[in-house]
Amino acid sequence: MIDKADSLLDAPVAPAAAAEAPPPAIAVVDLVSVLDGRPVLDGVSFDVPRGKTLVIMGPSGCGKTTLLRHLIGSMRPTRGRVELLGHNLGELAERDLEAVRRRFGILFQSGALFNSMTVAENVALPLREHTRLDAATIDVIVKMKLELVNLRAAANRMPAEISGGMKKRAGLARAIALDPEVLFYDEPSAGLDPVTSAEIDQLIIDLTDKLGVTSVVVTHEMDSAFRVADTMVMLDEGKVLRTGARQEFQLLRDGPPTGDRASDLIRQFLTGSSHGPITDRRLSGGYADDILMAAGRAGRPLWTGWR
Amino acid sequence: MDAASTQSRRLTHLGTRGLDVIRYIGGMALLLQETARAAAGVLASRPHRASAAAHLARQVVRLGIRSVGIVALVQFFVGVILALQMAPPLEPFGYVSMVANIIGVAVFRELGPLISAIVLCGFAGASIAAELGAMVVGEEVEALEAHAISPVRFLILPRLAGTVIAMICLCVVADLAGCLGGYLSSLLVIGPAAHLGYWARIAEQLTVGDFLTGLIKAGVFGLILGLLACFEGLRVRGGAEGVGRATTMTVVYTIISLVLVDCLFTVLFFVCKL
Ligand SMILES: Nc1ncnc2c1ncn2[C@@H]1O[C@H](COP(=O)(O)OP(=O)(O)O)[C@@H](O)[C@H]1O
Ligand SMILES: [Mg+2]
Numbered sequence: 288m289i290d291k292a293d294s295l296l297d298a299p300v301a302p303a304a305a306a307e308a309p310p311p312a313i314a315v316v317d318l319v320s321v322l323d324g325r326p327v328l329d330g331v332s333f334d335v336p337r338g339k340t341l342v343i344m345g346p347s348g349c350g351k352t353t354l355l356r357h358l359i360g361s362m363r364p365t366r367g368r369v370e371l372l373g374h375n376l377g378e379l380a381e382r383d384l385e386a387v388r389r390r391f392g393i394l395f396q397s398g399a400l401f402n403s404m405t406v407a408e409n410v411a412l413p414l415r416e417h418t419r420l421d422a423a424t425i426d427v428i429v430k431m432k433l434e435l436v437n438l439r440a441a442a443n444r445m446p447a448e449i450s451g452g453m454k455k456r457a458g459l460a461r462a463i464a465l466d467p468e469v470l471f472y473d474e475p476s477a478g479l480d481p482v483t484s485a486e487i488d489q490l491i492i493d494l495t496d497k498l499g500v501t502s503v504v505v506t507h508e509m510d511s512a513f514r515v516a517d518t519m520v521m522l523d524e525g526k527v528l529r530t531g532a533r534q535e536f537q538l539l540r541d542g543p544p545t546g547d548r549a550s551d552l553i554r555q556f557l558t559g560s561s562h563g564p565i566t567d568r569r570l571s572g573g574y575a576d577d578i579l580m581a582a583g584r585a586g587r588p589l590w591t592g593w594r
Numbered sequence: 595m596d597a598a599s600t601q602s603r604r605l606t607h608l609g610t611r612g613l614d615v616i617r618y619i620g621g622m623a624l625l626l627q628e629t630a631r632a633a634a635g636v637l638a639s640r641p642h643r644a645s646a647a648a649h650l651a652r653q654v655v656r657l658g659i660r661s662v663g664i665v666a667l668v669q670f671f672v673g674v675i676l677a678l679q680m681a682p683p684l685e686p687f688g689y690v691s692m693v694a695n696i697i698g699v700a701v702f703r704e705l706g707p708l709i710s711a712i713v714l715c716g717f718a719g720a721s722i723a724a725e726l727g728a729m730v731v732g733e734e735v736e737a738l739e740a741h742a743i744s745p746v747r748f749l750i751l752p753r754l755a756g757t758v759i760a761m762i763c764l765c766v767v768a769d770l771a772g773c774l775g776g777y778l779s780s781l782l783v784i785g786p787a788a789h790l791g792y793w794a795r796i797a798e799q800l801t802v803g804d805f806l807t808g809l810i811k812a813g814v815f816g817l818i819l820g821l822l823a824c825f826e827g828l829r830v831r832g833g834a835e836g837v838g839r840a841t842t843m844t845v846v847y848t849i850i851s852l853v854l855v856d857c858l859f860t861v862l863f864f865v866c867k868l
Contacts, residue, residue: 356736359740361736361739361740385742385744386742388739388740388741388742389742391740392740392741393737393740395733395736395737395740396733397732397733399732399733399734399736399737400734400737401729401734401737401738402728402729402732402734412741412743413741413742413743415645416741416742416743417742419641458737461741
C-alpha cells in the first residue's frame with residue numbers, strides 16, 4: 288500500500304525535475320540510520336529545490352530530529368546518502384564539512400543558546416569565528432540581525448533571563464548571522480504563543496522570499512506548516528509515508544476519509560483527530576511491546592529514551 | 595553442566611566489563627589526541643591564538659582561584675598532622691629534628707600534587723563535567739558543531755589546559771602551605787629540636803629533582819582530572835539525571851585514576867632513582 292502511494296507521487300515529480308531543473312539544494316537518497324541496533328530512519332528519500340521550503344511532519348519519536356542531524360552532517364548515515372549544496376556529506380572530510388557548515392544555519396528545538404554568553408555575543412560568535420570583520424562591524428551586523436527578529440532590547444541579557452520564545456528568536460538571529468543559503472528549523476513554533484509563532488513563520492517566509500534561502504522546517508503545528516510549506520514530507524516510524532506539494536496535503540486534510548491506510552494516517556495527523564490509524568496502532572499490543580523492547584535495548588528507563 | 599554455564603556467563607560478563615573499560619580509556623585517548631591536534635591548530639593561527647589565550651586565562655582563574663584557599667587550608671593541616679604524627683617515633687632515636695626532612699619529602703614529592711588534585715577534582719572536575727553535560731543536554735555542543743566551531747577547540751582545549759596550569763600553580767601553593775603547617779606544629783607543640791633550623795633542613799633535604807617530580811606529577815594529574823571531567827561531561831545522555839551521574843562518576847573515576855597513576859609514578863621514580 289505504501290509502495291503504491293510512493294510510486295503515485297514520485298513518478299510525476301522526480302524524473303521530470305531531474306532532467307531540467309538545476310540541482311536541488313538538498314537531496315536525500317535512501318537514507319538509513321541505525322541507532323542502538325534499531326533503524327530510526329529507514330530508507331528516507333526526498334529533494335528540496337533551491338529557494339523552496341520543505342516541511343517535515345510526523346508523530347513524536349518518528350525520527351524528525353534524527354533526520355535533521357543527518358541533514359547537517361552531525362550524524363553519518365548507516366546507508367544511503369545526504370547531499371547538501373552539491374556535497375555528499377557522508378564522504379566529506381571534517382575540514383570540508385566545516386566549509387559546508389558555514390553555508391547553512393540551524394535553529395535547534397530549544398534555541399540552544401550558549402548559556403555563558405549574552406544574546407548579542409551568541410549572535411556575534413559565528414561572525415567572530417568565521418570572518419575577519421572588526422569588532423565595530425560585527426556589532427552593527429549583530430544589531431541588524433537582532434532587529435530582524437525583534438530582539439534588540441534583549442541584546443545584553445543572558446539566555447537564562449529571557450523567555451522560551453525569545454530564546455528561539457535569538458537562536459534564529461544566530462542561525463542567520465552568516466547569511467546562510469540553507470536554514471534548518473527544529474520545531475520553531477513549539478511552545479510559543481500563537482502570535483510569536485506566526486511572527487516566526489513570517490520570518491521564515493521573508494527569508495525565503497527576499498533572500499532566496501532554502502528552508503527545511505520540522506513542525507507539529509499544522510497552521511504553521513501550511514503557512515510556510517512549498518512541499519511537505521510525512522514521516523512515520525522512520526519511513527516516508529508521503530511527499531508532495533502543500534496543495535496535495537491540503538486536499539487530503541479537507542477531503543473525506545479514503546480508506547487507504549497511509550492517507551488516513553496522514554489525514555488524522557493533519558486534522559489532529561483522536562480517532563484513526565495512529566491511535567488504533569497505539570492501542571494494539573504490538574506497538575506497546577515494540578516501544579518497551581526498544582527502550583530495553585537502549586538500556587535506560589522508557590521515559591528517558593524520548594527526545 | 596550448569597556450573598560450567600554459570601562460569602562461562604561470569605567470564606562473558608567479565609570480558610564485557612573489560613571491553614567497556616578498554617573502550618572508555620580508548621575514548622579518552624581519542625579525545626586527548628583531538629585536543630592535541632586542536633592545540634597545534636590554535637598555535638599555528640594568529641587570530642585563534644589571541645582568543646584562545648583569553649579563554650584559557652578565564653578557565654585558569656575560574657578553576658584555580660576558587661580552589662587556592664581550600665588547597666592551602668587542607669595542605670596546611672596535613673602538614674600539622676604529619677609533623678605531630680612523626681615526632682613521637684623519631685624521639686627515642688634523638689631524630690626529632692628530622693621532622694623537617696620528612697615533611698619536605700612527603701609534601702613536595704607526594705602530598706602536594708595528590709591533595710591538590712583531589713581538591714581540584716572536587717571543585718573543577720565536578721563543575722566541568724556538570725557544565726559540559728548541561729551543554730550537551732541543551733544542544734549547545736551540537737550548535738557549536740553546526741556553526742562549524744569545533745567543540746574540542748572551543749570547549750575542551752581551554753578547560754584541559756586550564757586544569758593542567760591550575761594544578762601546577764596549586765601544587766606550589768600546597769607545597770608551601772604543607773611545610774608551613776609542619777613548621778607551626780614544630781614551633782608550638784613539638785619543641786625547639788624540631789623548629790630550630792626547620793627551613794634550612796628542608797632546603798638541604800630537597801633537590802631540584804624532588805620539586806620537579808612533584809610538578810610533573812601535578813601536571814599529569816591535572817591532565818587526568820581535566821580529561822576525565824571533559825569526557826564524562828561530553829558523554830552525558832538523557833537530561834538532568836545524566837548530568838548528576840556524570841559529576842559523581844567524574845569524582846569517583848578521578849580519585850581512582852589519580853591513586854593508580856601516582857603509584858605508577860612512584861614505582862617509576864623509585865626504580866629510576868629520581
Ligand atoms: N543518539 C541516539 N541513540 C539511540 N536512539 C536514538 C538517538 N537519537 C534518537 N534516538 C531514537 O530515535 C527515535 C527518533 O527520535 P527523534 O528523531 O528525536 O524523534 P522526533 O524528533 O521525531 O520526535 C526515538 O525513538 C529516539 O529514542
Ligand atoms: Mg524532535
